[in-house]
Structure formats: C-alpha cells, structure tokens
Amino acid sequence: MMTKERMDNIKETLKPKIVEKLLREDKVEFRGEDVVLKGEYFKKQVRIALKNCDIIDPTSIEEYIAFDGYYALHKALFEKKPVDIVEEIKSSLLRGRGGAGFPTGRKWDEAYKYPSDKKYFICNADEGDPGAFMDRSILEKDPHSVLEGMALGGYAIGSDQGYIYVRAEYPMAVKRLEIAIKQAREYGLLGDNIFGTGFNFDIELRLGSGAFVCGEGTALMESIEGRRGMPRPKLHRTAHKGLWGKPTIINNVETLANVPIIINKGYEWFRGIGTEESPGTKVFALVGKVENAGLVEVPMGMTLREIIFDIGGGAQDGKKYKAVQTGGPSGGCIPADLIDTPVDFESLGKIWSIMGSGGMVVMDENTCMVDIAKFFLDFSVEESCGKCVPCREGTKRMHEILDRITNGEGVEGDIERLEELSETVSSTSLCGLGQTAPNPVITTLKYYRHEYEAHIHNKSCPAKSCKPLIKYFIEDTCIGCTRCAKACPVGCISGNVKELHVIDQTKCIKCGACYDVCPVKPIKAVSII
Amino acid sequence: MEFKFDMEKNKDKVEAFREFLGEKKETKGPLMPALQQAQESFGYLPMEVLEIISKTLAIPMAEIYGVATFYSQFSFIPKGENKISVCLGTACYVKGAQSILEEIESQLGIKSGHTTPDQRFSIASARCIGDCSIAPVIIVNEDVYAKIKKSQVKEILNKYK
Numbered sequence: 001m002m003t004k005e006r007m008d009n010i011k012e013t014l015k016p017k018i019v020e021k022l023l024r025e026d027k028v029e030f031r032g033e034d035v036v037l038k039g040e041y042f043k044k045q046v047r048i049a050l051k052n053c054d055i056i057d058p059t060s061i062e063e064y065i066a067f068d069g070y071y072a073l074h075k076a077l078f079e080k081k082p083v084d085i086v087e088e089i090k091s092s093l094l095r096g097r098g099g100a101g102f103p104t105g106r107k108w109d110e111a112y113k114y115p116s117d118k119k120y121f122i123c124n125a126d127e128g129d130p131g132a133f134m135d136r137s138i139l140e141k142d143p144h145s146v147l148e149g150m151a152l153g154g155y156a157i158g159s160d161q162g163y164i165y166v167r168a169e170y171p172m173a174v175k176r177l178e179i180a181i182k183q184a185r186e187y188g189l190l191g192d193n194i195f196g197t198g199f200n201f202d203i204e205l206r207l208g209s210g211a212f213v214c215g216e217g218t219a220l221m222e223s224i225e226g227r228r229g230m231p232r233p234k235l236h237r238t239a240h241k242g243l244w245g246k247p248t249i250i251n252n253v254e255t256l257a258n259v260p261i262i263i264n265k266g267y268e269w270f271r272g273i274g275t276e277e278s279p280g281t282k283v284f285a286l287v288g289k290v291e292n293a294g295l296v297e298v299p300m301g302m303t304l305r306e307i308i309f310d311i312g313g314g315a316q317d318g319k320k321y322k323a324v325q326t327g328g329p330s331g332g333c334i335p336a337d338l339i340d341t342p343v344d345f346e347s348l349g350k351i352w353s354i355m356g357s358g359g360m361v362v363m364d365e366n367t368c369m370v371d372i373a374k375f376f377l378d379f380s381v382e383e384s385c386g387k388c389v390p391c392r393e394g395t396k397r398m399h400e401i402l403d404r405i406t407n408g409e410g411v412e413g414d415i416e417r418l419e420e421l422s423e424t425v426s427s428t429s430l431c432g433l434g435q436t437a438p439n440p441v442i443t444t445l446k447y448y449r450h451e452y453e454a455h456i457h458n459k460s461c462p463a464k465s466c467k468p469l470i471k472y473f474i475e476d477t478c479i480g481c482t483r484c485a486k487a488c489p490v491g492c493i494s495g496n497v498k499e500l501h502v503i504d505q506t507k508c509i510k511c512g513a514c515y516d517v518c519p520v521k522p523i524k525a526v527s528i529i
Numbered sequence: 530m531e532f533k534f535d536m537e538k539n540k541d542k543v544e545a546f547r548e549f550l551g552e553k554k555e556t557k558g559p560l561m562p563a564l565q566q567a568q569e570s571f572g573y574l575p576m577e578v579l580e581i582i583s584k585t586l587a588i589p590m591a592e593i594y595g596v597a598t599f600y601s602q603f604s605f606i607p608k609g610e611n612k613i614s615v616c617l618g619t620a621c622y623v624k625g626a627q628s629i630l631e632e633i634e635s636q637l638g639i640k641s642g643h644t645t646p647d648q649r650f651s652i653a654s655a656r657c658i659g660d661c662s663i664a665p666v667i668i669v670n671e672d673v674y675a676k677i678k679k680s681q682v683k684e685i686l687n688k689y690k
Contacts, residue, residue, distance in 0.1 A: 128657070130619040130622075132659075210656070211601065228595055375619070
C-alpha cells in the first residue's frame with residue numbers, strides 16, 4: 001500500500017537525481033522553486049497543465065510522484081471531505097478546457113448532490129479538432145496527472161468507476177495510459193482501498209473508432225455503451241442521467257490535468273493567474289504557417305500578438321500574416337487587425353470566434369479564406385452523424401455552394417444563401433457540432449467578404465490559391481534556364497535555352513511546379529494571375 | 530475487388546478472438562471493444578466474425594452493422610499490406626496535404642479509401658493525427674514522414690514496393 005512516507009521517500013531520493021540530470025543536459029532551469037524548460041520559446045509561457053511534460057519520464061510513476069504527484073489525492077482523502085473538493089474547484093473558477101468553458105466545479109456540484117447507487121467519471125480524450133494536439137501531449141507525456149485528476153473528481157462526486165475515452169488515432173497515448181493505469185494499480189493509487197482509506201476508484205480505457213462527433217458528451221456515452229455515436233436530445237443533465245442512466249461527469253484532459261495542482265496549491269493561487277473570469281492558463285497548439293510551431297501554455301488574457309509573434313515568431317518565410325483560426329471547425333478566423341485581442345473565453349466570443357480546445361492555425365497571405373471555410377465545411381459534412389436534418393442537409397448544401405464559388409462558378413445570391421443557411425443550421429441543430437459548424441463561414445464572411453465577392457463577381461482568387469481561378473504565366477524576365485520546362489509534369493512549357501519560355505494554357509494543370517523551381521530573383525519570372 | 534475470408538487459415542486468430550469475446554461478455558458495453566479487436570486481428574471485419582460477435586454477445590446483426598458502418602476506422606474490405614494515411618488536418622491542409630494525397634493516388638492508381646488490386650497498398654485520408662508542428666505528414670504503416678514534399682512521394686512508396 002502507498003503511504004505518505006513512501007511518497008516522501010521517493011521524492012527525496014529521486015527528484016534531485018532527475019533535476020541534476022536535466023540541468024547537466026541544459027534542458028531546464030529554475031523559476032523560483034519550479035523546474036521549467038529552458039529556452040526563448042518557454043520564457044513567456046506559464047506551464048501548469050504541461051508542467052511535467054518533457055521533464056519527467058511518463059512511463060515512470062515514481063518520477064511523477066517525485067514531482068509532487070499523487071500528493072493532492074493523499075491530501076484530499078486524508079484532510080478533506082468530498083464537498084470540500086467540490087467547493088475548492090468551484091472557488092478556483094476552473095473552466096472546461098475542451099472548448100465550451102463551463103465551470104468545472106458547478107458541474108461536479110450537480111453530480112455530487114444527485115443521489116445514486118452508481119456514478120461515473122469520464123475523461124474526454126477524443127481530441128478531434130484538426131490542428132489541435134494539446135491533450136495528446138498531456139496523455140503521452142504526463143498521463144498520471146490525468147489519472148490523479150480523475151481520482152480526485154471521483155472522490156468529489158462519489159464515483160468509483162472512471163472511463164477514459166481516447167481516440168484511436170493516438171496509439172502512443174493509449175500505450176502510455178495503459179502503462180500508467182497498470183502502475184497506479186500496482187502502487188495502490190487506483191483500485192480498491194486507495195491509501196488504505198476505503199476509497200475505491202478504478203479506470204477503464206475505451207477507444208474511439210474515428211468519429212469526430214464522439215467528442216460531444218452524449219455521443220461519447222452512446223459510443224461507450226456500444227451504439228452509433230449519435231448525440232442525445234438534452235432532456236436531462238449528464239450530471240444527473242448520463243452513462244447507463246447514471247449521474248456522470250465528463251471532463252476534458254487538460255481540465256483534469258489542472259485539478260491536482262489546484263488541490264495542492266489552493267484556489268487563491270489559481271485565481272492569481274490569468275483573468276478574473278477565466279483564471280489559469282490555456283494550452284494552445286500553435287501551428288500552420290508560423291515560424292515556431294508547437295505547444296504553448298500561457299496565462300489567459302495574453303494577446304494573440306504575444307502568442308503568435310513573441311512566442312511563435314510570426315508568419316513563416318517572411319510572408320505576411322493574414323489571420324489565425326481558433327477553435328477548429330467550430331471556431332472562426334480572426335483577421336490581422338484584431339491581433340491585440342486578449343485570449344480568453346469572453347474576448348474570443350465577442351469577435352465571433354471561440355476558444356475551442358486550443359488549436360491556433362496561423363494563415364498567411366497565400367491562404368484563401370473561402371477555401372478555408374470550404375475545408376472546415378467539408379470536415380463537418382463528413383463528420384455530421386446524420387441524426388438531425390439541419391446539420392446533415394444544411395452543412396452539405398453550404399459545402400456545395402462553397403465548392404461552386406471556389407470553382408469559379410459562384411452566382412449572384414450565393415453569399416445571401418450562405419448567410420441564411422448558417423442561421424438555420426446554427427440555431428436548429430441538435431448538438432454542438434451542427435450549432436457551430438457554420439462558424440467558419442460566418443466569420444470569413446464577416447471579415448473577408450471581399451474575397452467571396454472577388455470569387456463570385458470577378459472570378460478571381462485574391463490569395464491566388466483556388467486552382468480553377470488562377471493562371472501561371474512566364475514574364476519577360478525569364479532567363480531561359482529550362483528548369484521549369486524540365487519540371488513540368490505535363491510538358492506544356494516550351495522555349496529554347498536562354499530564350500523566353502511559354503506555358504501552353506490549354507494543357508497546364510496548375511500544379512505550380514514551374515513556380516517552385518524558377519530561380520530568378522528577387523521576383524520569380526513565373527507569375528500567378 | 531474479390532476476396533474471401535479463409536476460416537481454416539485464420540483458425541488460431543478466430544479461436545483467440547472467441548476467447549477475448551468470452552472475457553468481454555461480462556463487461557458493460559462490450560460491442561465497441563469487440564469490433565475494435567476484430568478489426569485489429571483480421572485487418573477488417575469479415576462477415577463470419579461479425580456473426581460470431583452477434584451470437585456471443587446476443588446483439589442482432591442489423592445493430593452491429595449499424596455501429597460498424599458509423600465509425601470510420603472499421604472496414605468491410607481488407608486493407609493493403611502497406612497502409613498509407615495522409616493527414617488532412619488543418620495544419621497539413623494549409624501546407625499542401627491535398628496535393629500530396631493526389632500524388633500518392635496517381636502513383637498507385639487508386640483513390641483514397643481503396644486498396645490496390647494486388648492488396649499491396651491502401652490509401653486513407655486521416656483526420657488530424659496531432660503532428661501539426663511537422664506538417665504535412667503521411668504515415669505508412671507505423672512510419673511517420675514529416676514535412677513531406679510532392680517530389681518525395683515516389684521515393685517513399687518505393688521503400689515498400
């Protein structure tokens with residue numbers, strides 16, 4: 001059985017060794033008493049959910065214990081009643097990191113107060129937003145923080161059975177979780193009679209099978225129960241009637257990773273970070289056309305500019321920064337002139353985007369906004385479960401219109417039709433997937449309407465990205481090096497050495513190979529019009 | 530594509546699968562784990578195996594079929610020996626993943642979601658696999674290829690031919 005003495009012992013002997021090794025490798029430095037990753041990229045970051053990532057060995061429960069792991073669980077079981085834990089989380093104002101930002105403590109309170117012979121605690125690890133991999137990193141690099149968060153939640157609401165629903169696309173995360181669960185059982189930190197207190201809590205892994213909608217709470221439960229992952233009408237709160245009709249709490253991975261440290265350090269400490277309404281930090285996956293791609297964890301309220309430019313280094317290859325997309329297929333595109341917006345649940349909502357799970361995809365001048373809207377709609381069409389009509393049919397019709405526009409076949413009235421459909425789909429769909437599916441269209445129409453108009457009226461793509469609307473041309477500055485002619489896969493470029501080359505427009509497939517190889521500087525002789 | 534499930538050749542696998550089902554039968558909500566195990570063991574969901582699931586777990590075939598068709602990871606046709614997935618997540622997409630997919634399709638002469646007639650290769654487009662910082666990404670079997678360019682496709686495929 002695990003005891004406080006044993007944990008102290010592990011901590012005292014193991015932690016100095018780990019820290020010494022990391023210091024020797026020049027990977028970490030001290031910030032106050034905390035050991036943090038070293039380097040320019042990490043300077044502005046405040047890591048809470050990611051605090052152990054790349055510092056401890058995720059396959060070793062002892063290394064997790066050495067960095068204060070399972071101390072919160074010990075403290076809770078020995079010093080606090082379940083209601084104290086609920087109150088602590090409530091006072092911390094921790095909000096769901098999966099995207100919607102619902103206060104975690106209030107959710108727990110509902111389940112805590114609802115009497116039942118059985119309650120379930122689910123960790124939603126079905127991270128499906130394209131461009132987001134925060135949860136994956138936590139699961140792979142610090143799985144015990146999630147297990148401890150779940151055990152604390154289970155104690156708080158009175159549940160003895162947890163499930164982690166992980167998407168099948170994350171095989172490494174599954175492997176690491178299996179190891180972590182096994183170790184936690186061996187050390188008596190999961191299973192029966194934890195710390196000898198009589199508290200029982202065990203966790204079972206359940207895998208997704210490639211359905212994005214299963215990230216929606218009720219669809220996720222349907223899937224665990226062995227059915228098609230289709231959302232349920234919200235007649236009851238999940239906290240009252242959830243999995244197999246029993247009170248159920250579903251929390252996101254990152255939310256749970258925040259729980260142990262809040263119990264350890266207290267809610268006042270947590271409230272001291274971030275903004276008043278959104279305390280704490282948020283992890284973002286900064287990706288796309290940005291110089292330094294990767295995970296960043298920053299206090300809530302930091303501006304987009306600080307995240308994208310100070311940490312991310314701005315747009316890649318010296319291109320012009322155009323927009324950032326947050327919130328995945330449920331979110332919106334934020335244009336460059338709103339770059340000083342602070343990032344928290346309220347501020348992003350005000351500019352028609354959402355925090356979402358934390359994907360931040362940076363776009364430069366060559367990204368066509370109509371095409372991006374089409375990309376997300378394509379995703380929603382594919383992933384719509386088909387249960388309710390507005391989502392199933394509406395997203396499809398919207399996609400058809402966008403497809404037409406990007407093919408240069410847009411007609412008068414298309415924009416208005418898109419607006420009308422957006423309104424219907426978002427206000428009448430059954431679940432969050434449908435309700436938010438039009439967001440990428442709504443925001444791009446709001447901020448980049450001129451791009452839609454250019455596609456429809458002038459049959460041109462301002463970002464020069466939509467193939468049917470662009471043409472490759474060779475200018476007079478051509479030096480006749482023949483590289484483009486050699487690179488052309490369909491052989492439609494003709495011309496003699498050291499003479500001007502010409503593209504046969506009737507054969508050109510607009511692959512861009514000629515543009516890529518053209519060596520003329522500073523402006524390429526191949527131009528796109 | 531013509532194919533038939535060889536019960537005799539897969540005898541051991543079927544036996545092991547029956548054992549797995551026996552264990553799972555007692556847990557709550559056993560259908561998804563059962564289908565996942567079948568997909569993993571046999572590479573697809575053979576009708577014969579689905580019938581075993583139906584009988585053991587006492588779930589009608591119609592319901593199993595409904596569940597199996599809902600999730601994109603389940604397949605009713607065998608996948609190729611070499612499974613290629615092209616990530617079409619946002620980060621990969623803005624970095625040109627679509628043209629990488631088209632290049633693979635034209636090299637192998639099949640469309641995404643299909644298997645070559647000799648069952649050597651199958652292509653699938655994947656939802657974001659979370660490797661966005663090294664986009665665009667393709668995965669062949671378990672090998673991850675980062676920051677792929679169109680010109681590298683042929684060379685990569687040759688490794689598996």
